[in-house]
Amino acid sequence: MSALDKDDRALSQSDKALLALRELILNGELKADERISELSTVERLGVSRTPVRMALVRLEEEGLLESIATGGFAVKSFTEADIADAIEIRGTLEGLAARLAAERGVAPEALAAIQDCVEELDVCVRETAQNPEQFTQYLKLNARFHTMLIDLANSRGLVRQIERASTLPFASPSGFVMAQSVLPESRSILIIAQDQHRAVLDAIQKREGARAEAIMREHARVAHRNLQLALQSQRSFDLVPGGALIRRRATV
Amino acid sequence: MSALDKDDRALSQSDKALLALRELILNGELKADERISELSTVERLGVSRTPVRMALVRLEEEGLLESIATGGFAVKSFTEADIADAIEIRGTLEGLAARLAAERGVAPEALAAIQDCVEELDVCVRETAQNPEQFTQYLKLNARFHTMLIDLANSRGLVRQIERASTLPFASPSGFVMAQSVLPESRSILIIAQDQHRAVLDAIQKREGARAEAIMREHARVAHRNLQLALQSQRSFDLVPGGALIRRRATV
């Protein structure tokens, strides 16, 4: 009857296992570099081994797990360099999307729709000054902006590939937004990022492919800066989704 | 006793199913946009449904299959635009690898090793003039070159992502080499590609990141030209691996 019940009925056991497992991993409830026991997972999730197994295979393909030589899977752990590379990869692919959109041209309606999204982001950025809870709203709008931008390239394959690149939560466009929210620099970072949102649309509209590409690459590097800032502050670091998977040099 | 027997023993049923299914798909023995019957597959491969199922899930994640709304999986089909995009994506990521290698610098031994590979390619290209069978050798060396180049970036994540981008056989660096071999332009294409191999290493050695990146992007576009040529000649098209998955506009 409730939305949850409806979801429960609609979702297959395999999907349920996939979602639940992903959450357990990102929350750090399954420790990195440790084998995931299928039996305990069965007990925890209330589904049989078969769907658990399916989910494990999918998560390995996603890059969140790695297979163990003697059988089974373990949660993967990531170094700071891994994360930096992941962000750079996403930036490169989003840059490609922006360039293709600019070069191929986009329908005026699609451009208008994403420009609306930017307007909403503008309001949101302005309001964060008084209302810090706006960050969750920013998170949503920012994710929407990135999805819409990628769609402008009109390429199935590119969407797929960028989705894959953003599977690691700290590589996704929204990865460090919450972590950033507690930093003193937070407002200026928002302003800069928002300016890049506007700039890339301008470039796309003017069919300036190289510029559009360069902007999106630089835009991703905002996340990289946030990563470094987050690593310096425990309070900020705790807000990074999937933070438990990060192998830090020194635990303070 | 034979190598095959040894492999058969070493390979798990799941791996066996994965390899066999991938081959069936690429050979076109499983028709595109048609559901893959698990039961018939079980009979064909001689393994039970469980490993077949695992393989199907993996192949869906790879992008070779798509799930059907009513259950099960079907072989995906690709348009010319899909393939062009896939090649552009690979070129972009290989460009990133080359740039990172140039910017970060590479160990002299690693550079020497890949330069040896280029030397071998040189010999190979020269000999194709008299000996067309050299193309299979070129295929091997070319694949090795690309693998080694990507490794120069020293990034786990990037290797993963490029592997994924090259899963579609026609997106891989070797995808159109055989198709090219029957074209009249084949020798000049080889010479151009080989020059790009040399040039990118020169750029990496001199730490010229932007140049290294641009060269690899352009290098991928050789494959794109080969695609267009191959589409014009049935004889050439038949040599494209996974050609059965390509939805052609007009079948001649």
Place this chain on the structure above:
DNA sequence: TGAAGCAAAAATGTATACATAATCAGAAAA
């Protein structure tokens, strides 16, 4: 006290049984 070996327990990989949902063929009606 430490290491090595062995046995018991538990884990994974595989096969298969079962339930439910989808597909297909055929009959009946328009």
Place this chain on the structure above:
DNA sequence: TTTTCTGATTATGTATACATTTTTGCTTCA
């Protein structure tokens, strides 16, 4: 002849049983 409905068949999704391998913990020996 075409369409629709219904029963039968077959498909997938899930659970579970079984075999083999790995892991663990205890005992024994140096």
